[in-house]
Amino acid sequence: xxxIKAIFSKVDKRxxxxxxxxxxxxxxxxxxxxxxxxxxxxISLIGVYIVAAESLNLTNGYTGLFxxxxxxxxxxxxxxxxxxxxxVKGRDLFxxxxxxxxxxxPEAAWPFLPALIMGGIFAAVVAAIVGLPVLRLRGHYLSVAxxxxxxxxxxxxxxxxxLTRGSIGINSIPTYTNVWWAYIAAVITVYVVWRIVNxxxxxxxxxxxxxxxxxxxQGINPLKYKLLAFTVGAFFAGIAGGLYAHLSxxxxxxxFSFNLTFQIVIMVVIGGQGxxxxxxxxxxxxxxxxxxxxxxEEALGIYGLVELIYAxxxxxxxxxxxxxxxxxxxxxxxxxxxx
Amino acid sequence: xxxxxxxxxxxxxxxxxxxxxxxxxxGMTVIYGILRLIHFAHGALITVGAFSFYLFFMVLxxxxxxxxxxxxxxxxxxGLVLDVVAYKKAVGGPEVAMLITSLGFYIFIENLMKxxxxxxxxxxxxxxxxDRIYSMPVLTFRTIDIFIVATSVGxxxxxxxFVKRTKMGVAMRATAESGEAARxxxxxxxxxxxxxxxxxxxxxxxxxxMWGAKYGQISYNMGFMAGVKAFVAIVIGxxxxxxxxxxxxxxLGILEMFSVAFLPPGYAAYRDGxxxxxxxxxxxxxxxxxxxxxxxx
Amino acid sequence: xxxxxxxxxxxxxxxxxxxxxxxVEKGQISTLIGANGAGKTTTLKAIMGTLLPKKGRVWYxxxxxxxxxxxxxxxxxxxxxxxxxxxxxxxxVKENLGLGAYHRNDREGIRKDQEWIxxxxxxxxxxxxxLAGTLSGGEQQMLALGRGLMSHPEFLxxxxxxxxxxxxxxxxxxxVIQEINRSxxxxxxxxxxxxxxxKISNYAYVMxxxxxxxxxxxxxVMKGENIMKAYLGE
Numbered sequence: 057x058x059x060i061k062a063i064f065s066k067v068d069k070r071x072x073x074x075x076x077x078x079x080x081x082x083x084x085x086x087x088x089x090x091x092x093x094x095x096x097x098x099i100s101l102i103g104v105y106i107v108a109a110e111s112l113n114l115t116n117g118y119t120g121l122f123x124x125x126x127x128x129x130x131x132x133x134x135x136x137x138x139x140x141x142x143x144v145k146g147r148d149l150f151x152x153x154x155x156x157x158x159x160x161x162p163e164a165a166w167p168f169l170p171a172l173i174m175g176g177i178f179a180a181v182v183a184a185i186v187g188l189p190v191l192r193l194r195g196h197y198l199s200v201a202x203x204x205x206x207x208x209x210x211x212x213x214x215x216x217x218x219l220t221r222g223s224i225g226i227n228s229i230p231t232y233t234n235v236w237w238a239y240i241a242a243v244i245t246v247y248v249v250w251r252i253v254n255x256x257x258x259x260x261x262x263x264x265x266x267x268x269x270x271x272x273x274q275g276i277n278p279l280k281y282k283l284l285a286f287t288v289g290a291f292f293a294g295i296a297g298g299l300y301a302h303l304s305x306x307x308x309x310x311x312f313s314f315n316l317t318f319q320i321v322i323m324v325v326i327g328g329q330g331x332x333x334x335x336x337x338x339x340x341x342x343x344x345x346x347x348x349x350x351x352x353e354e355a356l357g358i359y360g361l362v363e364l365i366y367a368x369x370x371x372x373x374x375x376x377x378x379x380x381x382x383x384x385x386x387x388x389x390x391x392x393x394x395x
Numbered sequence: 396x397x398x399x400x401x402x403x404x405x406x407x408x409x410x411x412x413x414x415x416x417x418x419x420x421x422g423m424t425v426i427y428g429i430l431r432l433i434h435f436a437h438g439a440l441i442t443v444g445a446f447s448f449y450l451f452f453m454v455l456x457x458x459x460x461x462x463x464x465x466x467x468x469x470x471x472x473x474g475l476v477l478d479v480v481a482y483k484k485a486v487g488g489p490e491v492a493m494l495i496t497s498l499g500f501y502i503f504i505e506n507l508m509k510x511x512x513x514x515x516x517x518x519x520x521x522x523x524x525x526d527r528i529y530s531m532p533v534l535t536f537r538t539i540d541i542f543i544v545a546t547s548v549g550x551x552x553x554x555x556x557f558v559k560r561t562k563m564g565v566a567m568r569a570t571a572e573s574g575e576a577a578r579x580x581x582x583x584x585x586x587x588x589x590x591x592x593x594x595x596x597x598x599x600x601x602x603x604x605m606w607g608a609k610y611g612q613i614s615y616n617m618g619f620m621a622g623v624k625a626f627v628a629i630v631i632g633x634x635x636x637x638x639x640x641x642x643x644x645x646x647l648g649i650l651e652m653f654s655v656a657f658l659p660p661g662y663a664a665y666r667d668g669x670x671x672x673x674x675x676x677x678x679x680x681x682x683x684x685x686x687x688x689x690x691x692x
Numbered sequence: 693x694x695x696x697x698x699x700x701x702x703x704x705x706x707x708x709x710x711x712x713x714x715x716v717e718k719g720q721i722s723t724l725i726g727a728n729g730a731g732k733t734t735t736l737k738a739i740m741g742t743l744l745p746k747k748g749r750v751w752y753x754x755x756x757x758x759x760x761x762x763x764x765x766x767x768x769x770x771x772x773x774x775x776x777x778x779x780x781x782x783x784x785v786k787e788n789l790g791l792g793a794y795h796r797n798d799r800e801g802i803r804k805d806q807e808w809i810x811x812x813x814x815x816x817x818x819x820x821x822x823l824a825g826t827l828s829g830g831e832q833q834m835l836a837l838g839r840g841l842m843s844h845p846e847f848l849x850x851x852x853x854x855x856x857x858x859x860x861x862x863x864x865x866x867x868v869i870q871e872i873n874r875s876x877x878x879x880x881x882x883x884x885x886x887x888x889x890x891k892i893s894n895y896a897y898v899m900x901x902x903x904x905x906x907x908x909x910x911x912x913v914m915k916g917e918n919i920m921k922a923y924l925g926e
Contacts, residue, residue: 196433204623205675318502
């Protein structure tokens with residue numbers, strides 16, 4: 057039996073990665089050619105979720121924070137990119153604000169990529185502003201504050217009617233997102249996260265996750281790294297939001313509620329926090345599960361079945377295998393206390 | 396422009412809501428003090444309490460006092476179950492793990508309720524004597540308002556006495572300060588934690604009833620915002636302080652009422668958002684809250 | 693009375709104590725000395741039950757108590773006055789003392805013990821209703837000691853009772869420790885201040901990096917070279 061590990065470690069990782077990516081795009085091309093629009097939609101959605109989940113992984117998995125605001129950042133990205141790309145003709149029809157002069161003027165509509173990036177940047181800026189005061193404090197504060205931020209953003213989305221059309225939302229968004237966009241974004245996200253994690257930044261983040269006080273003693277300033285993780289996470293969440301908006305073609309404030317955050321959190325946790333592959337695994341499995349169960353849900357008239365199962369899976373994971381499907385056991389109980 | 400009657404009415408409303416927030420905050424802070432955990436699932440107990448009352452009182456037709464006693468018992472039981480199933484294993488591990496588990500349990504219970512009772516809100520009826528309206532020159536209120544404030548204050552007084560005068564109460568305060576030292580004097584921490592859950596959950600259940608009675612309707616997700624706002628109340632009043640939690644609750648109620656009252660109409664939907672804006676403001680300015688001490692990182 | 697048999701205790705993943713054995717005779721005062729980080733506190737915690745040894749056993753009056761949880765050991769007659777006092781600063785002096793007797797039910801006995809402790813430390817009675825956090829270092833040590841005594845122990849452990857205290861206060865504390873011992877309580881002492889500790893002890897153990905390096909009658913050990921070596925880390 058050949059020693060697989062030995063062979064594996066000799067193979068140039070980059071070559072391997074490149075081959076896998078190539079294989080991926082080959083499969084996508086085949087899928088696009090052969091499968092139904094519905095399935096292709098789901099596949100694209102998976103790509104978008106990977107962007108969201110992998111970026112949340114940076115904050116939650118690697119730095120040990122517990123941000124619940126991801127949906128808020130996605131909302132920012134979604135609305136920003138939509139408002140930028142919306143075709144000029146449609147703006148009159150759908151009562152959407154025209155772009156101010158410094159963004160191109162009333163006759164302008166941005167192309168997809170810059171709009172996406174703008175969405176991400178805006179989300180990152182908000183993250184930085186909120187993160188600065190909140191990340192100094194104990195982790196729980198971040199959880200509730202980020203949750204609150206998401207609620208605030210949703211409230212804004214509902215009330216700034218001139219900008220966002222309120223709870224009606226925006227429809228007929230040009231569906232620029234396709235499998236290619238989704239998966240190129242996914243690959244880039246995974247790559248960026250991988251680079252960060254394997255750099256000195258990543259080591260610092262992991263040190264903070266393990267033991268913040270010890271990390272401080274080693275001269276690591278926790279705030280700086282937490283802020284970095286939070287902001288970069290938000291950037292990609294913004295991008296994911298923009299991709300989502302241009303995939304489904306419609307966005308409403310309600311779509312970016314706690315439910316969405318929770319879904320992404322679950323995908324990261326069940327897949328495996330703190331590993332690169334984890335979120336991908338989580339996204340794929342849970343998305344497929346959702347769309348497999350959907351017809352059942354409708355047939356039985358049981359709405360919320362999917363969320364129930366998601367929650368159950370989360371509980372089981374936390375109680376049985378907290379490091380997730382792809383995760384390794386991290387650290388250990390500090391002191392063997394007899395409870 | 397704003398009449399003094401309007402002001403007084405709003406302050407009164409704020410006190411009523413504040414009383415409910417204070418009760419929730421109380422339960423949450425007890426658990427947070429001992430376990431350093433934001434018990435997300437706490438909110439679910441409100442939902443369970445409200446719907447159980449609906450079941451006992453409206454569906455089964457049990458007399459009011461019996462229904463109340465039953466939901467308190469049910470709440471206590473659920474708290475114990477949560478303690479045993481959810482948290483016993485997670486204690487001693489990473490804090491984040493407990494947060495996630497807590498969240499998972501909340502979502503599970505919420506969606507289970509959604510399944511059982513349907514996504515539509517239910518109309519909540521209370522016994523007739525709680526619905527009587529009293530119109531005074533300065534203030535208008537219903538009996539339920541008095542009930543809520545009186546019960547809340549009663550519970551808070553009772554709890555404060557419990558925590559100061561009884562052996563278990565003092566043990567709880569000691570455990571909140573240092574679990575290790577508590578064990579060294581012979582306190583069984585497991586039992587203290589279980590009792591904390593039981594008390595907090597029973598309080599949450601009856602608060603669920605009050606919530607439903609005040610709003611007139613209940614839905615499967617009513618507990619979520621209530622639970623999170625309870626945490627905001629704790630932060631306002633000072634984490635780790637029991638009087639702080641109660642103070643924070645009342646203040647939150649009044650602040651929320653004020654902002655709703657004084658905002659131009661149409662902005663009322665910002666209500667929840669404002670609560671969180673206040674939270675972020677406090678975290679920036681004085682994270683330890685009004686009565687709290689600086690938390691050790 | 694107490695016998696520790698070859699215990700290994702880990703602090704997280706670090707092995708803090710290895711193959712440690714010691715025993716304390718009934719009615720005696722034994723001391724565990726060693727430099728910072730030698731593992732003395734860890735040993736006491738393992739004996740008390742707040743840490744679980746990975747290997748080895750702890751025997752108390754002939755019974756194997758290795759896996760008995762700390763709060764139950766208090767009921768068996770153990771008490772630990774921990775390093776740094778660890779009193780409940782948000783509770784009053786009286787409440788702290790009361791908690792010491794948490795596991796007891798005999799009102800008469802509790803009352804008598806409280807009187808005895810107030811006799812040993814009159815200042816505690818003066819400050820009965822004050823919050824423990826407002827006491828001075830010496831007073832807090834007295835409170836910690838008093839709290840430990842309130843559990844009516846047969847076996848009392850003291851972790852660095854002289855830490856951070858003025859010399860005159862330390863003398864007072866040590867007088868009290870002797871008086872406690874005279875009343876029949878067996879004592880295991882951990883100290884860095886070896887002079888005071890050795891003066892009152894019958895037997896001593898010298899610890900270094902998790903192991904016992906030397907042991908013997910207190911005055912013998914004082915004279916021996918081993919103690920110097922352990923202290924200077926030779």
